[in-house]
Amino acid sequence: MKPAPFDYCRPSTVTEALEALSSAESSRVLAGGQSLVPAMNFRLTDVSLLVDINRIEGLASVDCDPGGVTVGAAATQTRVLEHEGAAGVVGGLRAALRHVGHLQIRNRGTVCGSLAHADPAAELPALAVASGAMLAVSGPDGERRVDAADFFIGPFWTALEDGELITEVRFPAPPPGSVTIVDEISRRAGDFAVAGMVAIVEADGGAVRSASLVGFGLGGVPTRLATAEAAIRGWAADHPADTIAEAVMADTADAFDDIHATSWYRREAVAALTVRAARRALVAEEAA
């Protein structure tokens, strides 16, 4: 479990980082390294140059305004979790980050790193898609913005091109009065989810008005539960839950099998989580 030989550099500006990334065949960005470094130690990934972005001025910032939260590429998950204003503006950040790994992992791991890594079972990509997050990406050809919905292409595969770096991500504030719920089934506390979902639910008068529902741990990318989003409109706690569950099953037909769970289990579990989220949102609305 020792990595193959590689080079390492630690630029102090984004421009230098981009130059470095373009200078080598298989260069990779090192932010928190919580997934990349183990993969290198397992010799599962071929890295010739590591570009450490942790000393780039201003890249670890977390900025908060009433419209949303902007998280820099080197900002750790703990920094976001502990940020005074962020949770108040985007409650989903705290809800999601609490499920991410353990304290030690969050102390090193970054929010943008999790998006770039694009593990299909990770919480943050699903939150990004559910909340309509926007990524700022810099590369040899300049800067571009990518909608989270277009960013995730497949398992561990994103719209990032060779030589590109996420510089920041902005999570917009959810609709006023909505409730964001991040719920998952994991085999142990802190594990990647066997199946999970992010629900941003607006309720009104004891019924669901609208919901943004995105599952994770189901397919190669965060799974928008579009049928369920339609089925859940107008749902109230005393309505039967079957229609929601059936809609989720329709949205998740290509959920995968692995050693931790079967496809059918993942679909059933997300259906159960969706109903649970709707009930919780209605309880929260009633309490508010």
Added chain:
Amino acid sequence: MSLDIDSHIRHSTRHIGRSVPRREDQGPLTGRGRYVADIKIVGMLEVVFVRSIEAHARIVSIDTSEALAVEGVQAVFTAADLADVKTFPDYIPYIGPVKQRPLAEDRVRYVGAPYAAVVAVDRYIAEDAAALVAAGTTYEPLPTVADLDQALAPGAPTLHDHWESNYSFDVATHKPEVDHAFEQADHTFSETYVSQRQTGLPMETRGVVADITDGTLTVWSSTQSPHMVRSTVALMLDMPEPQVRVIHPTIGGGFGTKTHIYPEDIVVPWIARLLDQPARWIEDRMENLVASVHAREQRHDVEVAYDDDGTIRGVRCASTLDMGSGEIFMPGTAPVFVTNACVTGGYDFPNMQARTIGVVTNKTPSGAYRGFGIPEGAFVMERIIDRVARLTGTDRADLRLRMLLQPGQTPYVMHGGGRLDSGSHTESFEQGLEMTQPALERALARYADDPDVRVGVGYCNYVEPTSPSYHLTTGHWGGGDAATVRVDPDGSVRVAAGLSSFGQGAETVAAQLAADALGVSPENVTVVLGDTERAPYGLGSWGSRGAMMLTGSVLLASERLMDKARAIAAHMLEAAEADIVLTDGAFHVAGSDQPSVSWAEVGTAAWIRYVDLPDGMEPGLETSGYFHPENLQHQLDDTGKINAAASWSNGAHIGVVSVRVSTGEVRIEDYIVVHDCGTVINPALVEGQVHGGVAQGIAGAMYEHFQYDPDTANPRFASFMDYLVPTCAEVPRMEVDHFESPAPEQPLGVKGCGEGGTVGPPAVVAGAVSDALSEWGVDLTECPVTPVAVRAAIRSAEAAGAGAGS
């Protein structure tokens, strides 16, 4: 405690029976433990083993030229280079010999089998070169067998050419009374119970450092049994035993996996000797998961005869162990025999007919893991009882109380010859039931308003054989242990024992015992373990034997030492030996206020001032004791039975669980343990053993499972992302209570408690979840009880029209 020497010692303080603080924790807890990986020797080379990526293949060729060209690589060895190393012995006559070579010769039988060793100046370079050796290896793949069914199918490929099939052994007993029970019983059923593949998983992986100086080969090994490593290294490298010294420094756990002697234990010393340069190998975690033994994979095909009133009249149980490739020394065969020996637990149930089978497959060799077959058997018996209770409408706890051994029923000889010397089988369960009531009420109240949650209770009443014979396991070693006790000229006590210690607290126990036996403070006792040069021959720590063997041998040696010390003191005090007593560390004449002599004065007389010794007394103050339990059998008797354990602990485990029906999530709400390990030497150590054991039992009940691809026999695990070890977040609160039924044939009444904790959880969790889901008729027959397994059971019941959903 009843000791002869008690009549001569008056203690103001007793140490046995008290939670004397552990003396072995300072190093590991402050980062100053000295593990094998911390040993640095100038010029030490790094060894990396190249391991098979094929589950079953012939090795056609190995091209090492590219690896040898890497700067910093000193050598690459393959099996052909090791011609002067002997083959691992096949000591056990009734199992198929595997003729294991230290490196695979021309054929590999599991992913992870070592077939080459790279020696380089550091681990990084060695791994670079190992990757080149791997790339330079040409395999000719052979058909694989990934499980028991494949291995036993007609025409299945065989792993070992000199075998006719993949059976390693198949031992059956026949009991006419069981046939009779089946003829008489009202009903019968058949079922198959399955225990999944797991491992002991110490936090510290294995590791070996070897160095040869002035003809003496010193081996630092992360092993549980240094003397057995010494004997085997000496044998296989053809060296006199006194020229091999094996030391285990600080060890980060073993759990049975380090009782085996592995290829690396032989190859690394061989390299150090050949190159005349120190060498080391440290197992990394990825290797550990395929290169250290697995355990627990057993299938139990059971037939049960029972009556309408719930009486179980007879059971036939064929237990089949998946041995992996079988290429491990000692062989991993014994746990399944223990399974069958212990299957009936604390129940008065002689009508058991057992068949015990071992089969090889293309997987990592299986071997020892804390529990050593007991949990697998307990699972079978408890699931049978639950099934019969349900089929006959009998209360599950009542049926157990009807079956358990009653007070006064010991000594009791079990169906296979195990002799339960004493115990509290009914008492422990009754106490557990009482403790369960409030826990159950708490859980029911907690979920009263949640229609998605069901609550259930599970039971397990087990027996734990302790201080077993090692003859059935190794075909070679027996089952005793030695200790040496010395009092130095300054009065300090030194205890050296063949036991080893890696977290259990053996040093603390040895000091407690020596302190009480010699009337000194534990602080005055130095304990030496785990070094073949400084401690007498012993078999190490495994099989819940530490407490019994250590106290037995230290006590014997101490009694002999006291006899001599009293004779010296009597001479110095000019009194009769019979009148000498020891009070608070000083010898004096009973009933007199004459001056006393201290241990230092006695020690000085013995070693230095011979003028103070009685005429003709041989100088010196060092004695040895070799403890071998009298009632321990090493071989089957004429009727095919054996009592292979010196004593038997027992316990009752009860768990209260909640199950979320919609997702299949299980939470252990409360876990109750009432156990009996005979005389308790140190309550805190015993409690620690119980907690740790239960945690590992829960690992098997709910989490850990080595899965293999059925088509290729490739592991479907590479890291802790795939092999799920429970953390503190998954281990529930436990309530622990004790009974103390002293072992009648051990001088202190000590039994042992290292493994019992692991036994209950699989049976308890499966029983409790089945109970919680009884409205669906769920009856779990295997572990781990995962969310998927729970949902699958509910779905299949619903498909059959059962349960709340129907």
